[in-house]
Amino acid sequence: xxxxxxxxxxxxxxxxxxxxxxxxxxxxxxxxxxxxxxxxxxxxxxxxxxxxxxxxxxxxxxxxxxxxxxxxxxxxxxxxxxxxxxxxxxxxxxxxxxxxxxxxxxxxxxxxxxxxxxxxxxxxxxxxxxxxxxxxxxxxxxxxxxxxxxxxxxxxxxxxxxxxxxxxxxxxxxxxxxxxxxxxxxxxxxxxxxxxxxxxxxxxx
Numbered sequence: 256x257x258x259x260x261x262x263x264x265x266x267x268x269x270x271x272x273x274x275x276x277x278x279x280x281x282x283x284x285x286x287x288x289x290x291x292x293x294x295x296x297x298x299x300x301x302x303x304x305x306x307x308x309x310x311x312x313x314x315x316x317x318x319x320x321x322x323x324x325x326x327x328x329x330x331x332x333x334x335x336x337x338x339x340x341x342x343x344x345x346x347x348x349x350x351x352x353x354x355x356x357x358x359x360x361x362x363x364x365x366x367x368x369x370x371x372x373x374x375x376x377x378x379x380x381x382x383x384x385x386x387x388x389x390x391x392x393x394x395x396x397x398x399x400x401x402x403x404x405x406x407x408x409x410x411x412x413x414x415x416x417x418x419x420x421x422x423x424x425x426x427x428x429x430x431x432x433x434x435x436x437x438x439x440x441x442x443x444x445x446x447x448x449x450x451x452x453x454x455x456x457x458x459x460x
Contacts, residue, residue: 284331305435308383314368317364317368321360322364325360329356330353334349377450382432384428384431385432386425386434386436387426387428388423388426389425404418405425413427413432420437423436423437
């Protein structure tokens with residue numbers, strides 16, 4: 256605790272020095288990670304109420320957010336506050352290195368999260384499912400009971416179930432379906448492909 260207190264005290268001192276020497280706009284660069292972290296953990300992570308996908312999506316969101324945060328602290332802050340005449344850096348190379356840092360951080364965090372969470376995430380990934388938009392509304396007249404609004408309370412939906420979501424009708428295509436029908440397939444397919452197969456996931460671990 257003493258070490259953490261000293262680190263916090265030193266960070267506050269350095270931050271105040273930067274605020275006094277630079278403009279207020281420059282100090283916002285230091286406050287951005289803190290404000291973003293508060294919004295991410297207290298607002299965004301708690302906004303996902305679907306219990307069937309909350310843990311999986313939260314895990315992926317944490318990996319993406321913290322990898323971007325790492326890239327920001329390594330690739331943006333140093334270039335902002337170390338601008339002197341005798342220091343030269345190539346902006347394009349710095350951007351490439353920052354991108355490598357973000358990708359490396361994401362893969363490291365992703366593998367660590369998989370190792371910690373284990374089978375729960377694999378089960379949720381296998382239940383994401385797939386939805387198909389129903390263009391022919393005349394077909395819905397023969398369905399009984401009438402399609403109801405999609406809700407995570409009724410998940411998982413079996414194959415062939417028809418629901419209404421945001422004014423459109425969707426049919427469940429997989430054996431079990433828990434993702435929102437309006438979720439972009441470009442986002443769902445890679446997750447289901449990588450995490451839906453235990454062998455692929457074991458290779459990542």
